[in-house]
Amino acid sequence: MIVETGIRDYLKEKATWVEAELERSLPAEWHIPGALKESMMYSLMAGGKRLRPILVIAAAEALGGSAEAALPVALAVEMIHTYSLIHDDLPAMDNDDFRRGKPTNHKVYGEAMAVLAGDALLTHAFFSVVQASRKHGVPAECVADIVEELSRLAGAPGMVGGQAADMLGEQGLTKLSELEYIHLHKTSDLIIFSLKAGGRIAGADSAKLHALERFGQCIGLAFQIQDDILDLIGDEQKLGKPVQSDVKQQKVTYPYFIGLEASQAKVEELTREAKQAIVDGGFANPARLLQLADFLMNRDH
Amino acid sequence: MIVETGIRDYLKEKATWVEAELERSLPAEWHIPGALKESMMYSLMAGGKRLRPILVIAAAEALGGSAEAALPVALAVEMIHTYSLIHDDLPAMDNDDFRRGKPTNHKVYGEAMAVLAGDALLTHAFFSVVQASRKHGVPAECVADIVEELSRLAGAPGMVGGQAADMLGEQGLTKLSELEYIHLHKTSDLIIFSLKAGGRIAGADSAKLHALERFGQCIGLAFQIQDDILDLIGDEQKLGKPVQSDVKQQKVTYPYFIGLEASQAKVEELTREAKQAIVDGGFANPARLLQLADFLMNRDH
Numbered sequence: 001m002i003v004e005t006g007i008r009d010y011l012k013e014k015a016t017w018v019e020a021e022l023e024r025s026l027p028a029e030w031h032i033p034g035a036l037k038e039s040m041m042y043s044l045m046a047g048g049k050r051l052r053p054i055l056v057i058a059a060a061e062a063l064g065g066s067a068e069a070a071l072p073v074a075l076a077v078e079m080i081h082t083y084s085l086i087h088d089d090l091p092a093m094d095n096d097d098f099r100r101g102k103p104t105n106h107k108v109y110g111e112a113m114a115v116l117a118g119d120a121l122l123t124h125a126f127f128s129v130v131q132a133s134r135k136h137g138v139p140a141e142c143v144a145d146i147v148e149e150l151s152r153l154a155g156a157p158g159m160v161g162g163q164a165a166d167m168l169g170e171q172g173l174t175k176l177s178e179l180e181y182i183h184l185h186k187t188s189d190l191i192i193f194s195l196k197a198g199g200r201i202a203g204a205d206s207a208k209l210h211a212l213e214r215f216g217q218c219i220g221l222a223f224q225i226q227d228d229i230l231d232l233i234g235d236e237q238k239l240g241k242p243v244q245s246d247v248k249q250q251k252v253t254y255p256y257f258i259g260l261e262a263s264q265a266k267v268e269e270l271t272r273e274a275k276q277a278i279v280d281g282g283f284a285n286p287a288r289l290l291q292l293a294d295f296l297m298n299r300d301h
Numbered sequence: 302m303i304v305e306t307g308i309r310d311y312l313k314e315k316a317t318w319v320e321a322e323l324e325r326s327l328p329a330e331w332h333i334p335g336a337l338k339e340s341m342m343y344s345l346m347a348g349g350k351r352l353r354p355i356l357v358i359a360a361a362e363a364l365g366g367s368a369e370a371a372l373p374v375a376l377a378v379e380m381i382h383t384y385s386l387i388h389d390d391l392p393a394m395d396n397d398d399f400r401r402g403k404p405t406n407h408k409v410y411g412e413a414m415a416v417l418a419g420d421a422l423l424t425h426a427f428f429s430v431v432q433a434s435r436k437h438g439v440p441a442e443c444v445a446d447i448v449e450e451l452s453r454l455a456g457a458p459g460m461v462g463g464q465a466a467d468m469l470g471e472q473g474l475t476k477l478s479e480l481e482y483i484h485l486h487k488t489s490d491l492i493i494f495s496l497k498a499g500g501r502i503a504g505a506d507s508a509k510l511h512a513l514e515r516f517g518q519c520i521g522l523a524f525q526i527q528d529d530i531l532d533l534i535g536d537e538q539k540l541g542k543p544v545q546s547d548v549k550q551q552k553v554t555y556p557y558f559i560g561l562e563a564s565q566a567k568v569e570e571l572t573r574e575a576k577q578a579i580v581d582g583g584f585a586n587p588a589r590l591l592q593l594a595d596f597l598m599n600r601d602h
Binding site: 027033035036040083090092093110112113115116122123124133143144152157160163165167 | 327328331332333334336337338341384385388391393394411412413414416417419420421423424425426427428430431434435440441442444445448449451452453455456457458461462464465466468469
């Protein structure tokens with residue numbers, strides 16, 4: 001495949017597409033109380049990189065599969081990501097008043113509605129997954145595999161478990177292995193899901209699914225370490241949030257354990273390893289995934 | 302089919318079975334942070350009538366289907382019901398300290414963990430649905446249908462929407478139709494889901510699914526009106542909670558709108574209508590569903 005456009009154009013184009021489809025992801029004929037629908041859409045349309053849905057699409061395309069068929073699952077993973085942010089921001093959790101420069105969901109709609117909007121988005125993600133079968137003929141067996149994997153990687157042994165461990169660890173995390181557990185589940189699991197689900201839609205065999213999983217583990221951890229680095233030395237303007245919040249909140253991070261330089265070296269090493277998994281995997285169109293890994297390593301926000 | 306045991310024995314037997322299976326519904330090999338798992342299981346094993354899972358099983362049996370094959374979906378619906386109770390009890394929502402005589406989840410594990418335990422149970426419900434296919438060979442198409450219907454009836458246009466409307470309506474509900482909207486979605490939708498999913502597992506055609514839906518609409522509304530009646534004139538000991546809480550909280554109810562006697566007559570009428578739907582539906586084993594409708598009408602807690 002000839003890569004006609006740079007990765008930034010690719011990301012922008014896919015994000016625009018994903019946002020247009022998120023906008024109409026609640027069937028128009030459904031009757032939903034106005035405030036609930038508003039609250040759901042407020043957070044769903046609040047911007048962001050749309051990284052996870054793009055990974056679903058990029059993984060499907062890497063196998064020569066259809067981006068359209070991958071779309072319902074791409075939307076689903078963004079709904080899961082969005083609900084987790086709404087609930088994480090609640091006063092009982094991280095108690096954040098702003099996200100991406102906008103008031104958080106509960107600041108606008110109240111805590112009760114924020115809880116319900118999160119619940120509704122989480123539930124609607126599974127509706128969206130099934131639409132891959134309804135609208136694009138993805139086999140029901142594949143949909144069942146994706147539902148099962150989403151419920152595991154977004155659930156108690158996955159993302160929610162990582163969030164719980166993070167919360168429990170705030171009282172005193174003492175080992176790097178504990179921090180890695182949190183990163184793996186809180187961040188990487190949903191990234192791994194995204195890549196494998198895109199692969200499944202495109203009919204990946206188990207070797208390719210394994211390569212996508214390895215790619216996801218590496219870029220997921222690199223992504224989180226990069227977050228820690230940017231919080232330490234990033235540009236507040238570009239990040240759209242105050243830096244050094246981890247230090248102020250006495251949160252342990254990768255740089256805290258191994259230092260800034262070793263953290264930067266770790267991001268580079270993980271990126272190399274991620275790309276190797278794709279190169280070794282024999283994908284039809286590996287270019288976008290390789291570019292994505294580099295892009296994430298070099299990002300400044 | 303000869304009904305060998307009374308409905309109370311049937312309910313007790315199925316509830317005991319459901320509880321034993323709920324107890325082991327989180328795969329033992331999963332690594333889940335201890336406090337999260339405890340918090341999930343605390344509410345999941347906190348008792349209750351287990352009405353919704355029993356409806357899944359009874360509907361499957363009414364069609365001559367297998368109770369075992371219906372079990373994973375029965376467990377799923379109880380997980381959904383349990384998560385909704387955990388989130389409803391939160392300080393930002395109903396702010397309840399006790400449920401079924403035990404401290405509510407957030408009183409024991411804190412608000413943050415209660416939010417996460419609810420999220421995890423909601424997510425795990427979809428995992429459980431897929432196990433119908435993995436463990437009992439239910440066709441993937443049927444699993445996809447059930448996932449879609451669960452996400453709709455438990456989501457924004459269903460249970461969560463009903464909960465949101467209830468919350469929004471607390472400031473001044475003026476019409477019976479608004480109260481019926483809340484009841485339909487907050488309570489009946491999950492009951493309708495349970496019956497139809499049990500039917501689907503047993504291979505119900507669209508006429509039988511329609512009969513089960515009608516049955517569910519009627520017993521769901523009857524159930525909620527009966528709740529209102531019991532809150533007004535029930536026995537505190539039997540209910541395990543203080544009565545007349547609706548009056549104290551100035552909540553509008555069915556008796557508030559049409560009076561106690563007309564409410565009791567409405568429960569009877571809905572029960573008759575529910576039973577008629579089953580009688581007309583030509584089910585192989587209708588007896589348990591008919592008994593269940595009568596049992597719910599006559600319950601005192």
